[in-house]
Amino acid sequence: MIERYLTFRLLRVYITLVQTGSISETARQLHLTQPTVSIQLKKLQETVGHRLYSFQQQRFVLTEAGNALYLSCQKIFACLDEFTSQLDDIDAGQSGHLKIAMVNTAQYILPKLIGPFQIRFPGIEITLEIGNREQVLQRFEQGLDDLYVFSHPPSLEHAIAEPFLVNPLVMVANSAHPLAHNERIDVRELLENRFLLREQGSATRMMFDSFLQNQGATPSHMQQLSSNEAIKVGISAGMGIGMLSQHVLDLHNSNLTVLPVDGLPLVNHWYFIARNDRYMPKTALKFLSFCQTSVEQVLGEPWQGELEGLIVRHFEHI
Template identity: 30%
Template sequence: MIVRNYTLKQLQTFIEVAREKSVSRAAERLFVTQPAVSMQIRQLEEAFGLALIEPVGRNIQLTNAGQEFLVHAIAALGKLKDLEASMAEHVGAKKGRIELGIVSTAKYFVPMLLVRFNKLLPGIDIALRIDNRDNILGMLQRNELDLVIMGRAPANIDCEATPFASNPLGIVAPPEHPLVRRKRMPFDIVKDHPFVVREHGSGTRAAMERLFEQYEIPIKIAMEMPSNETIKQAVMAGMGLSFLSMRTVRHELASGHIALLDISGMPIVGKWYVTHLSQKKLSPAAQSFKKFLVEQAEPLIDSWA
């Protein structure tokens, strides 16, 4: 049997390059330089004597060997995570590492929760991944994440989703918008007004589409944007209305830079869930963080300014 000289870091780097289809974007994700990513890939290719990636225009494409390598690399990392979870039981809940994925909207309160959790259990390291819902679900399904925080439990993945906080969503507008002064408006009043919306794959976009389908109203889209921060700036500039989590705009609402429309039946109140694969054996560290969210997160989020 030939022993190949390659490292866990090289496997992780390769998976990131494959996912992003770009060395530069992978470097940003991994918080390293582009030459460092290129070197890791080159060393991995040298270890196996195969080309795993090839440039196509400005992007990266996997070779046939690279596609097969990706399947086995993801499976190998999943097995290593299971190994770490099993060994962590011998250490206890005070030490360990958690791979945590969160949807973009959760970034407005999760860092605060991580600071509080770190004060309770400083020996636990948390690696945080932030992305839209579709991408986070893909990572969960591939067993790349221990826990996921999202606003709607996945329907097509065998997982355990536990609610830990409320997630109110409403329609916001620039403060000078004519609808801001009106009270208890019917929902269909927004049908002729343009909306700035999140991209397809976002949980907020999916929730918005379900709501408009419920009222049988088409969404008049002014622009589609990939981040809540950009959307807030667009709303403040008068580009249109938007449908957002109240957790996202709490500071703008308090300062008067954005206004919440008074629409009957809104805000709608969903839930935030902490989710993991049903068959996954959670480490004591992951169990501790899940317990912390369920028992302490909501009052911390509500009181956080």
């Protein structure tokens, strides 16, 4: 039987290879030589009896059997991590590890929840990964994290999503802008301004493009910037106007103002995303439960989704 010959060492080498896509990087991370890694992988493929992967034009590609083994490895090591966490809980109180990846804009929201959570559960170590939408989607595809935070959930096969907070998108200008004190503004009055925008594919950019398209409006000048902070600085300096999440603004300590544009704010939401083919650790469940009971107290706005629905949908697939 195959399980008689599989070892955790072989599976650890394999799962590291899948996550890195490189034999040399696998060797470096596991403190092994490259020949040793190659021998271990050859032994694993012989044991399984199927080709698990290939390198096509220097790109690492899993076979169907290789992907099935990787999913099994994820569950095996997640169960072991959970067991270790349970032992730690018995010995020293609640502890464990939680990995969260979030899009850039969420850094204005999530730390406000993580701070009180870590005060309450100091034994839980949280690793945060922050990137643009494409980078976080790549992490989701690789299953590198326990939870993901998007403002526009991905329509992917293994994604289950639940909203937790309203995310209003507003048009922002320098407070000295000629239209800053108007009671209402038609979007066509803004079209001669330079719009400072996030990159194509970001949730805010998609919402902005959709809004203008629905209004039948085409801006004359657009400039792409790499982050919300860059856009805020640009607006503050009079470079142009831009659409931003209301959560990134500090109107009391800046020269920014929200323009009262017809049709705005756009109602969007923040979402917690999980994979339905990955084991959700107890630390993730604890964090979601904490957020559900604390969002309104910490952020002043009510929880939007149904946490029980997210958890049930997750475990239905595990």
